[in-house]
Every structure is written in C-alpha cells, then in structure tokens.
Amino acid sequence: MIHIVVCAKWIPDPEVTATEFKIDPESLRRAEIAGLALVMSPYDEQCFEAALRIREQADEEVKITALCLDTDPMIKLFRQAFSWDVEAGFFLCDPVFEDSDGYTTSFALGTAIQKIGDVDLILTGRQAADGDEGMVGFGIAEHLGIPVLPCAAEVKVQDGSVIIERVLDNGFETLETPLPAVVTVSNEIGEARRPSMRQVMRAARQKPTVWSAEDIGLDAAQLDTSAMRLTVEDIFVPKVDHSCEFITGETPGDLAEALVGKLRELRVIP
C-alpha cells in the first residue's frame, strides 16, 4: 500500500483584488472584510489532484490522508477534501497556531505526520497562496530527515520511488528518489477535478480526527510567538503613487493613435 498525506491550507480567496484588501494597523494582520470568501489554497487543491492521479494509476492500494493546521474549528476544508474520497483526515486545530510561522507550522505538521505513521509520500503546495513563502514542504522534509522534490508539474510513484517533473526557471528536470519523500506541487499540474454532487453530499457526513498541539506531544512554548524565528515588524499595503491617465477617443483608431503617440513621446517604443 502507498500512503499519501496531503497537507492543505484554508486561506482568504487569492482572487480578491488588491484594492479590496486592507491591513489592520493594530494587530498587523489582514483586516476582516465582510463577505471575504475563504477557500483551499489552489496549490493544495492541485496536491489532491496529484494524489488522485497516483491512486488511479497505481497497481496497488493507495490511501490518501488529508492534513490541515488551523485555529478555526469551523473551516470547511475537510468537507472539500472528503468530497474527493480521501480515506482519512487529521485536523491540527489549536488557538496556539495563531502566530505560527513557516518554522513552527512545518514542525507541527512534521510531528503530526510522525504520529499518523507509515507515511510514504507527503504532498504540499509549492507555496500557500496567502503567504507565498514556499517553505513548509522543505521544513517537513528537513524535520523528518527525508528527501524533498520541489515544484512538481507531474508526480508518479513507481517501484517504491517517486518521480517528478520539476519546473525550473528556464526548463524542467526529471527527479527521482526512494520513498518516503516530500513533493511540493506546482500549478502546472493543472486544475483539480470537481467532485460530483453525490460525493459532496457524502463528504458532509465525514469528520476528521481533531488533534490539539498537546495531542501530538507539543507544548505552547514550542509553537507560540516565543518560538517564532522571524518577527513581523510591520505590514502595509504599498501606496500606488500615481493615477492612471485614461486615453479617450471616438473610434478605436483615435484611441490607438493617441496611445502610440503617447508611448513614442515617452520613448518606450520605436
């Protein structure tokens, strides 16, 4: 059997535009905006897609476990995960994770994975679509002392090894390593499939196993602000220091002429 753990994060909808976004100057956190949708980080949806493809193609049994860390017990992440027919879910839910950074998050996830036990492949998004840090997959691998294959556009499991196509700045590389290993999944893998209505209905009845930090043998001092490696001194929304000059005209020809004239005046086109 191949046991895959997919780590997923619940985040503010990354498609919300910059102009609708604010920081609370007191807490230095994202200001609560009424009606702001929370979603699964898209890279993590794509991890589930990668895991489902492995399950479909394998000639042995594949078990998929969803793992998430959050402070809010009400999040709907597991409903979505179970709708893809994953076999198990573990929810690290504890207020102590409020201030977790990349280090404490991967430390907690790695510890939970050890407790889940007998894990062959760990999938994480190449980065979460809120922090965009891209360190948790590496953190889990270093914590567990296992290899990591980053930025996969394709993931295959074959004869006890995992093989990926890694996206590079200017190309690709094919990487292979024996299991157990961590793979971080990139958006090149393609959109995650939509579950059927029947799968969604059935998922609503399934619940993950909920663990507190204490349940996995960690105490607050290992996870709270005192354990953070970075101090956030300030967060701000950069001011856009110009206003847009709209070009107007009667016909498309007028608009084009005005634009080309303007760009030539600015000497940015020949």
Added chain:
Amino acid sequence: MSATGVLIWAEIADGAATASSYELLGLGRRLADDMGGPLSAVVLGPESAAAIEQLISRGADSVYVFDDPDQSEFHTDAALLVLEAAADKVEPALFLLPHSSYGTELAPRLAFRNESAPAMGCVDGRVEDGKLLLTRPCYGGRARAVVSFRSAPAIATLRPKSQEPLAAEPGRQGETISLDINIPPETIRVNVRERRQNVEQGVRLDEAEIVISGGRGLGGPDGFKILEELADALGGAVGASRPACDLGWYPQAHQVGISGKTVAPDLYIAVGISGAGQHMAGCAGAKVLVAINKDPDASIFSYAHIGIASEYQEILPEILELIRR
C-alpha cells in the same frame, strides 16, 4: 561580538554569474556597509572560476569557491553542504540567496537545518538602529511585510529585478578562498535523470524591454495571436497571467507573477488582465504600465500609468497597423 557581514550565493549559468547575483551584491554591499562588515560571495561548480573576477569587481570583498571535479553535476543536496560550510566559515549576519528555482529550495532547507526560518522573496532591506530589516511581498503580493530575525545568520531570498546591481569597478581587489568539503555520496539522495532548457523563440521574457501580456479577458487562446504579432513588431516578448496559463491558453513558461517570472521592462502592456496582486507583484517594476481592459473598474487601472477602457479586439489591430506603418 555579533555578526556584521553579508554572504551571498552567486548562481552560475552559461559560464557566468547570473544577473541576479549582481543584484544580490548590490543589496549585500549596502547592508554590509551599514553594518560595518564585509561582503562575501560563494560560488560552486566547474564554471565558478570564470565568475570570480566579475563578483569582486561588482562589490565582493572575498569569494569562496567550491570546484570539485567529482561534483561537477549540480545537486541541491550537495550544494546545501557547500553553502552550510561557507556560512560556517564566514559567520555572516545575513546569508542572501537568489529567489530562483534552486535558491527557493536551498534557503528554507539551510534555515531549517539551523533551526531558523528564512524570509522568502524579499524585495528590499535596510539597517535601522543596528537591526537588519527585510521587506517582502505577502498576501499574494497585495501587502508588504517588514521582518527582523531572532538569530544569526538571517537567511533570505531576493526577488529578481528588485535591486540595482553595482557597476563593475575594474581592478577592484578581493580575496579568493577555496572550499575543501567532503560530500559523502549518501547525502545525494535525489537522482537527476534529465535536465532540459526551454527553447526560447525570440526575445527572452525576463530580459525584454517591452512585454505584452494577456489574461482571462482575452476570452481564449486565440487572443494571444495579436499579442504575439504586436510583440514581434515591437521587438518585445509575450507574457500571460496565471489564470490564462492555468486554462492552458498560453505556456506556463510565459507566466508573469509571484509564481511565475518577474519582469521590469520599459513598457508593459496588460491586455484583459484584472490586476490580481499576485500578477502585479511580477510586473510592478515596469517603467510604463499600460492597461487595456473593457471593464473601467478593473483593479489593473489602479496600477497602470496609462489606461484604455475598451475591447482589445478593436484597438490592438489599429495599434499594430500604426507600429508597422
């Protein structure tokens, strides 16, 4: 005495240090001077010797070189040991890596081995009352966080096109130190079966002076044809937003944004792009940003210098004709 120096990893490509390396030296020199410490660089691989002189002329006080003929193929598992050894020797206040494919792997791994966490994708840095502060985009490029570090060395990656490289100063003197490190074969656990480069047609996106990008508003892959024609006529390159790439309308290698390429051209024309923060983080360095979008309330107009609220199908052919005339 606390650490004051800066160490950078200069990545090598095609026989020379990458353009990003010189940006790392630019920021590193400024921060090292502010802290009153030296600036060092580490290079590795068979082509590293060729880069030493350039690195010194562009700001490095010393260059640490690892060139073991048995380790001529690049492996991140081996590179990690070399960078760790260089950091142990230099004991810098800051170890700065490029925000490249390999840099974004090595920085977090290096940091976690040090029981520390890296600051990823920084765009700037400064020293205030002796404290090192780095700035990085967060929340999908919509905000900036300023972070400080609780332990040394601080480990960080620098996004390309975010800093000015220093001009080369011919004849500048520096020291070259050879690193002698044993790489036990068992540390290399990942087998690189194949490595291949994208075949670029025309101007490279990240080097183009004019970039014309399309998004979901193009309505389909066919919309990119006129963008390509316009890019050809202007000697520029074509970019794409993440939704357009995810929909398969244009190759991923052309994606501009936080998970794609960062560009800083003289002219960026965004066509049918809404202006999501993650996209803007990849093109905000453009000198002139033009937005063409039929929705006059699109967020892209709050970034653009020049805007046209119109259907692109009507206006782009007219522009093309004027350029070709």
